[in-house]
Amino acid sequence: MxxxxxxxxxxxxxxxxxxxxxxxxxxxxxxxxxxxNHSIHFCNWVGIACNPSSKRVLALNLMALxxxxxxxxxxxxxxxxxxxxxQNNSFHGEIPQEMGHLLQLxxxxxSYNSFVGKIPTNITHCKELRYFIVSGNKLTGSxxxxxxxxxxxxxxxxxxxxLTGSxxAWIGNFTSLYSLSLRQNNFQGSIPEDLGHLKGxxxxxxxxxxxxxxxxPIYNISSIYYLTxxxxxxxxxxxxxxxxxxxxxxxxxxxxxxFNGPIPVSLSNCSQLQxxxxxxxxxxxxxxxxxxxxxxxxxxxxxxxxxxxxxFDDFNFLSSLANCTVMEVxxxxxxxxxxxLPVSIANLSSHMSR
Numbered sequence: 001m002x003x004x005x006x007x008x009x010x011x012x013x014x015x016x017x018x019x020x021x022x023x024x025x026x027x028x029x030x031x032x033x034x035x036x037n038h039s040i041h042f043c044n045w046v047g048i049a050c051n052p053s054s055k056r057v058l059a060l061n062l063m064a065l066x067x068x069x070x071x072x073x074x075x076x077x078x079x080x081x082x083x084x085x086x087q088n089n090s091f092h093g094e095i096p097q098e099m100g101h102l103l104q105l106x107x108x109x110x111s112y113n114s115f116v117g118k119i120p121t122n123i124t125h126c127k128e129l130r131y132f133i134v135s136g137n138k139l140t141g142s143x144x145x146x147x148x149x150x151x152x153x154x155x156x157x158x159x160x161x162x163l164t165g166s167x168x169a170w171i172g173n174f175t176s177l178y179s180l181s182l183r184q185n186n187f188q189g190s191i192p193e194d195l196g197h198l199k200g201x202x203x204x205x206x207x208x209x210x211x212x213x214x215x216x217p218i219y220n221i222s223s224i225y226y227l228t229x230x231x232x233x234x235x236x237x238x239x240x241x242x243x244x245x246x247x248x249x250x251x252x253x254x255x256x257x258x259f260n261g262p263i264p265v266s267l268s269n270c271s272q273l274q275x276x277x278x279x280x281x282x283x284x285x286x287x288x289x290x291x292x293x294x295x296x297x298x299x300x301x302x303x304x305x306x307x308x309x310x311x312f313d314d315f316n317f318l319s320s321l322a323n324c325t326v327m328e329v330x331x332x333x334x335x336x337x338x339x340x341l342p343v344s345i346a347n348l349s350s351h352m353s354r
Contacts, residue, residue: 011055011056013077013078013079014042014056014057014077014078014080015042016074016077017057017072017074017075017077017078018036018042018045018048018057018078019036020072020074021071021072021074021075022036023072024069024070024071024072025067025068025069026068026069027066027067027068027069027090028065028066028067028068029066030065030066032046032047032062032065032067041055042057043055043057046062047060047061047062047065048060048061049061051080054080056080057078057080057081058080058081058082058083059081059082059083059084059085060078060081060083060084060085060086061083061085062085062086062089063085063086063087063088063089063109064087064088064089065089066089066090067086067089067090067091068089068090068091068092069090069091069092070091070092070093071086071091071093071095071096072096073096073097073098074098075096075098075099075102076096076098076099076100076101076102077098077101078102079101079102079103079104080104081102081104081105082104082105082106082107082128083105083106083107083108084102084105084107084108084109084110085107085109086109086110086113087109087110087111087112087113087133088111088112088113089112089113090113090114091110091113091114091115092113092114092115092116093115093116093117094115094116094117094118094120095110095115095117095119095120095123095134095139096120097120097121097122098122099120099122099123099126100120100121100122100123100124100125100126101122101125102126103125103126103127103128104128105126105128105129106128106129106130106131107130107131108123108126108129108131108132108133108134109131109133110133110134110137111133111134111135111136111137111157112135112136112137113136113137114137114138115134115137115138115139116137116138116139116140117139117140117141118139118140118141118144119134119139119141119143119144119147121144121146123147124144124146124147124149124150126150127149127150127151127152128152129150129152129153130152130153130154130155130176131153131154131155132147132150132153132155132156132157133155133156133157134157134158134161135157135158135159135160135161135181136159136160136161137160137161138161138162139158139161139162139163140161140162140163140164141163141164141165142163142164142165142166143158143163143165143167143168145168145170147168148168148170148173150174151173151174151175151176152176153174153176153177154176154177154178154179155177155178155179156171156174156177156179156180156181157179157180157181158181158182158185159181159182159183159184159185159205160183160184160185161184161185162185162186163182163185163186163187164185164186164187164188165187165188166187166188166189166190166192167182167187167189167191167192167195167211168192169192169193169194169195170194171192171194171195171198172192172193172194172195172196172197172198173194173197174198175197175198175199175200176200177198177200177201178200178201178202178203179201179202179203180195180198180201180203180204180205181203181205182205182206182209183205183206183207183208183209183228184207184208184209185208185209186209186210187206187209187210187211188209188210188211188212189211189212189213190211190212190213190214190216191206191211191213191215191216191218191229191234192216193216193217194216195216195218196216196217196218196220196221198218198221199221199223200223201218201221201223201224202223202224202225202226203224203225203226204218204221204224204226204227204228205226205227205228206228206229206232207228207229207230207231207232207253208230208231208232209231209232210232210233211229211232211233211234212232212233212234212235213234213235214234214235214236215229215234215236219239219242219245219246220245221246222245222246222247222248223248224246224248224249225248225249225250225251225272226250226251227246227249227251227252227253228251228252228253228254229253229254229257230253230254230255230256230257230277231255231256231257232256232257233257233258234254234257234258234259235257235258235259235260236259236260236261237259237260237261237262238254238259238261238262238263238264238278238283239264240262240264240265240266241264241266242264242266242267243264243265243266243267243268243269243270244266244269246270247269247270247271248270248272249267249270249272249273250270250272250273250274250275250296251274251275252267252270252273252275252276252277253275253276253277253278254277254278254281255277255278255279255280255281255301256279256280256281257278257280257281258281258282259278259281259282259283260281260282260283260284261283261284261285262283262284262285263278263283263285263286263287263288263302263307264288265288265290267288267291267294268288268290268291268293268294270294271293271294271295271296272296273294273296273297274296274297274298274299275297275298275299276291276294276297276299276300276301277299277300277301277302277331278301278302278305279301279302279303279304279305279331280303280304280305281304281305282305282306283302283305283306283307284305284306284307285307286307286308286309286314286317287302287307287317287332288317289316289317289320290320291317291320291321292317292319292320292321292322292323292324293320293323294324295323295324295325295326296326297324297326297327298326298327298328298329299327299328299329300321300324300327300329300330300331301329301330301331302331302332302335303331303332303333303334303335304333304334304335305334305335306335306336307332307335307336307337308335308336308337308338309336309338310336310337310338311338311339312338312339312340313339314336314337314338314339315337315339315340315341315342316342318341318342318344318345318348319342319344319347321348322344322347322348324348327348327352328352329352330348330352
């Protein structure tokens, strides 16, 4: 039998907190918790990583183990924790406010569980937090204003919840932020101009909300490679120089909005572009012929717009698409194209599914 509070054996509070978590787990088809017993030191339990010298728990990693249950308040007693990974399980209940006691926490991933209630405001005491990922739950309420103090944030993912309110302007102060995902919630209002200050942003995902107005100066953030705001109520012309100011785009999608004007010719400068999807808008003109230079394109979708002039040469751009050899989806239905399909359509990618 271990004497847990002897030097080198770790802290008894860590041991008791882990046993409390074990008692709250009611679903364990893989028998993961069988290793959490007194015959071995808790630092050797499945999913636990400790400091080699102090034997204090540093990481809790139980991702994708089909576990079900709740997180007890005693989780806050694991005060040396730097990482919690519980994603892809069946945890439920509220996220305990006591997580705010974990002052060294840097990574918190609770995604794809069934957590309910509001985002606990006490988490803002975790000043070292860099990744806060709670996507795929049933959380409600708004993003707490207290989160504005988490200045070291690199990744924020609130997607696939039932969150409401507006997008906080203070997120624009997170100068280290690389990934921001708010998709599939009920956010309303406009996209704050302050987000244009996020000069290191790589991923910006706003799909399926109730956002309105115009897109702020995020088009000037050259580091963005993934930008999507599909299924909102946004409007304006797409900037003609978007391909110059955002040359690293790989995913660019804004379907089911109210965008108008022409498709920017400058998009041909985005040599890594894979998905370009602005279906169900009010775009006009025609598809630029230089789009065929985007050889990595696998999805090009402009269904249900106002493209074309009803003239015989409307489909001239199709011949250039023969260079897009990995193209899987080409959507041009419900537009104003005229004329005949050129013989060159036979040269389009053999990977096409529609």
